[in-house]
Amino acid sequence: MENMRDAFGKILTELAAERDDFVVLDADVAGGTGTYHFREAYPDRFIQCGIAEQNMFSMAAGLAESGIIPIVTCYAVFASMRAIEQARNSIAYPEFNVKIAASHLGLDVGPDGATHQALEDIAIYRSIPKMSVVSPADPIELKAVMPYLLDNTGPLYLRTGRSPLPNVFDENTIFEHGKAQVLRDGTDATIMAVGVMVHRALIAADALAKEGISCRVLNMSWLKPMDESAVIKAAKETGAIVTCEDHNKYGGLGGAVMEIVCECCPAPVERVAVNDIFGASGEPEDLAKEYGLMPDDIVKAVRKAVSRKL
Amino acid sequence: MSVSKYDELEKFAAELRKSIIIMNCHAGSGHPGGSLSCVEIISWLYCNEMNYSTENMNDPERDRFILSKGHSCLSLYAALAEKGFFSKEAFKTLRHAGGILQGHPDRLKTPGVEFNSGSLGQGFSFALGCALGAKRAGRKNRTYALLGDGELNEGQIWEGCMFGAHQRLDNMVGIVDYNKFQSDDLNTNITAIEPMNDKFKAFGWHVIEIDGHNFREIENAFTRARAMSGKPTMIIAHTIKGKGISYMENVPKWHGSLCPTGKERECAMRECGCEELI
Numbered sequence: 001m002e003n004m005r006d007a008f009g010k011i012l013t014e015l016a017a018e019r020d021d022f023v024v025l026d027a028d029v030a031g032g033t034g035t036y037h038f039r040e041a042y043p044d045r046f047i048q049c050g051i052a053e054q055n056m057f058s059m060a061a062g063l064a065e066s067g068i069i070p071i072v073t074c075y076a077v078f079a080s081m082r083a084i085e086q087a088r089n090s091i092a093y094p095e096f097n098v099k100i101a102a103s104h105l106g107l108d109v110g111p112d113g114a115t116h117q118a119l120e121d122i123a124i125y126r127s128i129p130k131m132s133v134v135s136p137a138d139p140i141e142l143k144a145v146m147p148y149l150l151d152n153t154g155p156l157y158l159r160t161g162r163s164p165l166p167n168v169f170d171e172n173t174i175f176e177h178g179k180a181q182v183l184r185d186g187t188d189a190t191i192m193a194v195g196v197m198v199h200r201a202l203i204a205a206d207a208l209a210k211e212g213i214s215c216r217v218l219n220m221s222w223l224k225p226m227d228e229s230a231v232i233k234a235a236k237e238t239g240a241i242v243t244c245e246d247h248n249k250y251g252g253l254g255g256a257v258m259e260i261v262c263e264c265c266p267a268p269v270e271r272v273a274v275n276d277i278f279g280a281s282g283e284p285e286d287l288a289k290e291y292g293l294m295p296d297d298i299v300k301a302v303r304k305a306v307s308r309k310l
Numbered sequence: 311m312s313v314s315k316y317d318e319l320e321k322f323a324a325e326l327r328k329s330i331i332i333m334n335c336h337a338g339s340g341h342p343g344g345s346l347s348c349v350e351i352i353s354w355l356y357c358n359e360m361n362y363s364t365e366n367m368n369d370p371e372r373d374r375f376i377l378s379k380g381h382s383c384l385s386l387y388a389a390l391a392e393k394g395f396f397s398k399e400a401f402k403t404l405r406h407a408g409g410i411l412q413g414h415p416d417r418l419k420t421p422g423v424e425f426n427s428g429s430l431g432q433g434f435s436f437a438l439g440c441a442l443g444a445k446r447a448g449r450k451n452r453t454y455a456l457l458g459d460g461e462l463n464e465g466q467i468w469e470g471c472m473f474g475a476h477q478r479l480d481n482m483v484g485i486v487d488y489n490k491f492q493s494d495d496l497n498t499n500i501t502a503i504e505p506m507n508d509k510f511k512a513f514g515w516h517v518i519e520i521d522g523h524n525f526r527e528i529e530n531a532f533t534r535a536r537a538m539s540g541k542p543t544m545i546i547a548h549t550i551k552g553k554g555i556s557y558m559e560n561v562p563k564w565h566g567s568l569c570p571t572g573k574e575r576e577c578a579m580r581e582c583g584c585e586e587l588i
Contacts, residue, residue: 023446047442050476052469058432059473062439065424066447067370070439085429086466090436094417094426 004161005103007139009037011146012071016042022069022099022150025060027053033073033103033160053078057086057100064096069150076102076118076159084124092130092155099149101158105135106246107279107287108163108196117279122194123251125157126224133223135159137198140169141221148177159195163284166199168219178222180230186214189302190234190241194220194253196284197244197272197293204298213306220253231260235267240305242270244298246288249273268308270301315358319525322392323353327554328582329388329401334569335579335587337405340413341566343558345384347489347522347549348456354528355454356389364394367422373451374440376425378433379458379487380414381566386423387411395422413567430458431466434484438474441482441542452481452536460492463501468513474542475514482542483535484515487522489551491562510544522547555581 012024012035023045030036030046039046047063049056053074060070072079079087079102091098102121109117125133132154136142142160149156168183175181180192184205193201198219205215216238218230234241241261243254254271261267274291288294326349334342352375356362360373377386384404391398396410403409410419414428424440427433437455444451461467474482486506490497497503510517516538520527528547535543551565552558555578558570570578579585 049473050469052466052473054431054466055435055438055469055473058435058466059439059442059470061425062436062441063443063446065436065440066443066449068443068446086432086435089426089429090432 002139003034003164004139004142005032005034006037007034007142008101008103008160009034011143012038013041015146015150016045019150022071023047023063025049025056025070025072027051027056027074027078029074032075033101035073053083054086057083058090060098061090061094061096064098069097069099071099071101073101073103075104075116076121077104077116079157080118080121080124088128092128095130096155097153099156099158101160103160104162105159105195107274107291107293108161108246108284109279110163110284110287111281113281114278119248119274119279120251121159122223122245122247122253123255126256127251130155132156132225134221135195135223136221137195137219138165138168140167140171140173141175144173144175145177161195163196165196168198168202178225178227180222180227181219182216183219184215184217186216187238188214188240189306190216190218190238191244191298191302192218192220192231192234192241192253192257193244194223196246200293200295201244201298203295204302207295207299208302213302215302223253223256226256226260228260228264231257232264235261235265239309240268240302242272242298242301242305244272246293247273248276250276267310268305270305272298272301316525319353319357322357323349324583325392326353326385326388328584329391329398330384331555331578331582331584332587333384333387333401333404335575336402338569339405339567340384340569341381342384342555342569343491343552343564343566344379344382344458344487344489346553346555346558347551348382348385348487349553350523350525350528351456351485351487351547352385352389354525354532356393358529359532360454361451367395370447371449371451374424374437374453376427376433376437376440376453376455377415378427378437378455379430379461380427380433382458382487383415386415387420390420390422393422396420430461431464434467435470438470438479438482441479442477444481445479452483455482455484457484457486458492459486459488459490459497459503460500462486462503462506471510471513471515478540479542480539483532483545484542485545485547487549488546489549491551491560491565493565495562506546514541516541516543517546518543519546519548522549523553
């Protein structure tokens with residue numbers, strides 16, 4: 001179990017030894033995003049931009065134009081709201097190869113409270129043309145996907161995280177990047193989860209198995225482009241879907257899945273998400289209980305989805 | 311520099327003014343006032359200052375011009391057409407569906423355009439990134455960003471100023487097209503833009519003030535910017551909004567987005583030396 005932010009900083013450091021095609025930009029939050037690991041090892045490839053995210057994002061596009069890949073790092077609230085217009089107009093619209101990496105996602109931020117808890121970033125970023133959105137479930141997936149993200153040209157929003165997460169994957173997992181990954185197969189319902197909710201989805205699936213409800217569990221780390229065929233297959237084969245995200249219930253994973261299901265293969269969908277309210281201070285686990293993001297909540301949602309089957 | 315060279319620059323500038331009016335009339339909208347005020351600065355950059363042409367437009371070592379005040383793109387398009395990046399035929403499709411000339415610059419649609427500006431403040435930061443990228447790569451090329459005076463209202467500009475000074479980007483020149491007007495009114499009736507010179511100095515920039523329509527002063531300023539080491543330069547160019555078209559000069563409504571019609575169009579065409587819309 002490792003902090004996603006520390007994992008991110010260490011992965012960047014390891015990657016830097018193998019390739020010299022990227023630099024890391026920071027807005028004075030290197031301790032929070034984990035990039036301080038990289039700064040120590042590669043000070044010449046670390047660009048301090050100060051607490052000035054708007055300049056950092058547009059400036060990154062200029063760096064990309066000069067032929068280097070900028071990895072822009074800050075908290076998700078700033079990446080997805082304060083500097084979003086720069087991400088749209090300076091990076092996505094002119095198609096610059098900038099990788100935006102945001103930590104501090106959702107209630108998982110914990111004690112810092114609502115100003116620092118991005119509950120809207122998936123909805124915001126996935127609505128921008130040409131922008132990809134990826135949210136790995138654990139440090140192992142994060143490590144596996146990073147070279148792939150750097151090898152593929154184009155604007156990208158990467159959600160890293162903050163808290164320690166139990167490993168979902170073992171070290172030898174082979175990832176098919178861009179696809180929804182089947183973590184458990186099942187026949188009665190499909191649980192689709194992203195980020196910190198993936199390990200909770202697995203706990204819920206185990207509990208449901210004991211009740212005789214067989215669940216497929218999908219890791220939906222690729223939020224955009226989304227693996228539509230996996231969503232349609234789940235709707236057709238299991239007939240009920242529950243989405244799980246540490247994000248507002250509007251426009252995130254649940255919204256994206258519903259768009260596909262409604263259009264292609266109608267089936268009941270239940271959302272385990274934040275119920276359109278702001279977060280608060282507290283330990284992540286306590287907040288997850290208060291806001292209904294625990295395995296028990298997923299279990300209840302699955303029962304409901306199954307009972308609604310067409 | 312010889313007198314004839316200045317004459318050539320004056321001729322180039324006159325061509326740009328003509329193209330601006332032609333484009334504006336074809337489009338039926340656009341921003342003539344701020345396009346006309348920066349004609350001499352853009353003429354100097356494309357004719358004398360920059361190492362930039364259709365031959366080296368994809369070379370990483372080229373100089374870069376970023377029109378951060380993207381709404382003044384009529385002036386940029388006029389210079390690019392003059393330099394052969396595309397035909398003046400394209401003027402007819404400005405702001406029309408399917409055309410290569412967008413209402414604000416788009417680098418993916420228009421040959422020679424470096425950045426999709428139009429959202430104020432962003433082109434300046436982009437230019438700082440180009441300048442930093444060049445330094446990091448050990449390249450000798452320079453980056454130029456043209457800012458509007460109203461654009462200085464944007465907080466992002468001052469974020470960029472701190473960053474540029476901190477990074478000692480002496481390969482970067484900003485130019486403020488200080489025509490004194492922004493969209494709605496005089497700058498001074500909108501917000502406290504002055505003292506502009508002291509503001510940039512306090513942010514760590516080398517500041518030069520000139521008459522932005524005088525080629526001798528423009529030449530001198532860019533020469534001094536080139537000689538500066540360790541600091542980025544900001545040239546405050548005092549200009550006249552709508553310069554060259556008598557009834558547009560210093561009249562806020564010609565900020566745009568509109569185009570002259572009837573007698574006003576006839577007058578504009580006459581004053582820029584254009585006999586008919588091509």
